[in-house]
Amino acid sequence: MGLMATKPRRAPRRTEALSRDVIVKAAIEILDAEGEDALTLRALTVRLTTGYGAIYHHVADRGDLLAAATDDVVARLLADLVADAEPRQAPRALALGLFDAIVAHPWVGAQLNREPWRPALLDIYERVSEQLQALGVPDRALSDSASVLVSYILGVAGQNAANARALAASKMDRSAFLATVAARWSRLDPVKYPSVYKARTHLREHNDRQQFLVGVDVILAGIETVNRAGARPA
Amino acid sequence: MGLMATKPRRAPRRTEALSRDVIVKAAIEILDAEGEDALTLRALTVRLTTGYGAIYHHVADRGDLLAAATDDVVARLLADLVADAEPRQAPRALALGLFDAIVAHPWVGAQLNREPWRPALLDIYERVSEQLQALGVPDRALSDSASVLVSYILGVAGQNAANARALAASKMDRSAFLATVAARWSRLDPVKYPSVYKARTHLREHNDRQQFLVGVDVILAGIETVNRAGARPA
DNA sequence: GCCACGAATGGATCGTCGCTCCAAACCTGT
């Protein structure tokens, strides 16, 4: 075996140590920049200039990584959202903070829906419960009330994630995409879909964030009404 | 070229004609029996004893197939749900019908969340709008009100789909799975999660269906309250 | 009666994915 001068030595080791945290941060950057489908283990190895083994040494699997990224974003958000002094505004502020975070990171919305038992959603549920309790919701109605609000937030989060995915897949910019959607709605049969058809004119002035807030207000009003009226009939 | 007596003839053609509808029905059967991950094109070719080409001739791609299956289930459901004469009960009946359908076909919940612009959800939105209108919700508040309810339903649907996926992945039966979940909740830190911890005792007597209905009532009460109180301040 | 042509079909094949596995490289204590 003579000239093995240039035998394919394996690549040198990374200088900075790898860690679960470094990997999660890199994952978040990929997710935010290119969407959830872009987070592949191969893309991660390229970005971190490492191999699969190194990553799987710190992370169980892709699901674990997505969950860790979601927990990270949600935990940071909840930490930043200091409790509003005004109890009546507190749930709104919390909900709006979640909404904004999910708009900024649509993949978080998808993940919360995919695995609702992970810490991220538990934290959210806990915070919502506390604020509803501070608002005067009786203990016996707390878990039901919190569930309604959390389910609503999850629903909106999921739709937001779906829209972001569709936008990314269409490879158009935001305004062109919205125009396409509006055009498709206008082509709907007004006989089969009278309500949807009527709503299409509002599409231009439509504001997702404001509509979300209206929904929160409706639910808060409903919680109040139900607990005031139905004060334990039994 | 002597003895080609047993040259590998391709398999004979199917006798009954293939069609988009036959394929969709087969997909629904697989989805109901084995969950959404089990719907692979290979499984479909086996079940239909055919090849990929035949399927892709009738169906654009896997997403198209899932959407078609969802549209089929939802359309059948909405057709069966004849309008309740009593307007106050109509939205509840609709919501409950959707809930039951999604419990029976958890993959429908996931798909509604994944692609909320497809006909299935449009139909749902339309029906909800009609019934809210019949209930006396003013036109200007219709789209917002319908959105809240639909988003809530979507949120619950998504959680249900997630639970079904987790149950299937765990390969346990339903009661063993619930016991595992309850055990995990009991191990939560009561200091960090006081509200969740308090709610754990209700887990035994917990009824998803009833909780869903409570949520619907809360939202309906909220819609009514908001529209009574805020009668156009401007 | 036959043939030509489009529609329908079966299956080999491709590229990509998540993940496993193992040897190489590194670290640490003795």
Place this chain on the structure above:
DNA sequence: ACAGGTTTGGAGCGACGATCCATTCGTGGC
């Protein structure tokens, strides 16, 4: 110096969705 454990890099596996093309069927024109 060296042994044992930890961390790293990357070849390779099986499964997936999707494409592609040769084959086969059905059918309308002559």
